Amino acid sequence: MAHVNLTDLVKRFDDITAVDGISLDIPDESFTVLVGPSGCGKTTTLRLIAGLERATSGEIRIGDQVVNDRRAYERDIAMVFQNYALYPHKTVEENMRFGLEQHDTPEDVIEERVTDAAELLQIEELLDRRPAELSGGQQQRVALGRAIVRDPAVFLMDEPLSNLDAKLRVQMRAELNKLHETLSTTTVYVTHDQVEAMTLADQIAVMDGGEIQQVGAPTRVYSNPRNMFVAGFLGSPSMNFLEGTLEESEPGMLELDLGTHTHDVPDEFTDVLADRVGERVVLGIRPENISLSQDGVASNLHPATVQVVEPQGEKTVLELDFDGTQTIKAAVDPDTTVSMDDDVNLRFDRDSLHYFDPKTGASLTYETDEQRRVTA
């Protein structure tokens, strides 16, 4: 086991900067997920840790060792590739043994490790088969088995579930969780699937444009995003953004003028937003934090018109015309009976509001929210 530490890591391919000076601490025994859209630099970061790419600058530490100049096999890591990268001409057992044989591991140790890993992953009966004779799920297990037998300091996984069908993916996700609990090996996992990231990680690093946008526990990052990118990337449907002008409604009270609507700013944010009166500000609210109100006269209700109703089983997603120019989404109770063109009143959960600077995208209320949660 080992912690992994990245400091000011940069990777350039000719004119393209794939990784732009990231620093990240991956604690020992943690399950850290690098998540972000295609081209955000997450896979390149993983490959830099693996030793499959050379860093342009910066430092990579595994344990206490700087490993920048070490070859892949000298880094004590094992990697699971998106396409599994099983050697097609070797049997499952030969695939699992190969890495150990290359490291001159004694035969009895190889036997023991392969048997143990096969048992753990329930692939004992597949040992004599070749990869082409296995299903996608079985290939995935073998790839994991090959990584496990190495007993490495760090597991590196590059979207290992993305080639599986939806049902198998959910099943393997649970198994990966169990496996990590059993082995407690430091794991760095790359995915673009936010659900995978949220369910597997105990630390999540959201990446975009070669930079880490936010690091933290998944629920914390989800509930208090640092910027509009993180806020919009995590969550499905993604967070609603409504842009308006901040105004002082009465001394010490702020409201956001959204055109046809005004929205009262919660008291805890008035201090931090006070110096932005007269400026444009973006209000962010997640669809699940919007409810339909039966009370037509209460304050802070926003009238809207239903445009699309999407029943999704556990929830119903409504697409609503907010003010003729902006649409927002609300995830409501599946029993809610609304249909297209219905006029409804929306209530925003005042504990789940976020305010962003429209120019930089940075959250204006991140620090206040953090303090509030610490106090709570």
Add this chain to the structure above:
Amino acid sequence: MSTKRSTLDSVVDALGLDTEDEWPYIVRERLLAYALLAVYVVVIWFPIYYILITSLKPTTEVLQIPVTFVPSHPTISNYIEIFQNRPFGTFTLNSLVVAVTTTVICVTLGTVTGYSFSRYDFFGNKALLLSIVGARMIPPIALIVPFFSIMSNPPLIGGLTGSLYDTRIALILTYTFFNLPFAVWIMKNYFDGVPESLDEQARIDGCSRWEGFVKIILPMAKPGIAATAILAFIFSWNEFVFALVLTSSPQAQTLPIAVSLFVADDFVDWAHLAAGGMIAALPGILFGLFFQRYIVSGLTQGAVKE
């Protein structure tokens, strides 16, 4: 009627049709297809059959009119005589040495070069590949005179070796020139179809680049290597024009030339020519029969994205 019906039934059974309603149309369609294929097979195989029976006929029967399509007195004396009366052993050895050496060189260089082009992104990569493969686009006939001139008086190593004219080396170098671009192209395509993550997994498993290539990638490239080897071998074994121009004596002449020597100004020794022709054709036929699946998979690798 009943006989006709039962014959059709057996055809229907043989073709694996199970419903009575569909057989008349399908039988007609399939019979037509099989008939066309049968004609094609006859056209393709008849020359080989004809040279085979000619090689097994005594000289008197070869010129007999009407022509016999089954030898009345089959004999292998023609085969024995060409080895006794002419240096056919030497010709065969020359062919083997030239073809095998060319094949080994092309496969070895083609494999490592193809792998390099597939995996390494170096300056001028594409231009270099284009120039190598493009060299093969020149019609070989246009290069006969330059090759004759170069082999007669090699500009670089002439001082050391003297003329390469009428040597096996001249043929090996020439055939390598023509086959290596093919080998590089086939192998590059083949390696393009092998996911790079396998190389990387090998590196993580403890292999150097070279070890990963030898232990993991090369065993997977067997069909590509087989295709390259077969094509290089058959080309070198069959080649006639350059062998005719670059050699003049049995010390370097190959089987195609040896066979042509049975044609004199006023007489063609058909029986011995046929026997020599059969020996010359045998490797090609055998390779075609047993290894054609490798040729197909080797040439089509990378043609479709899986």
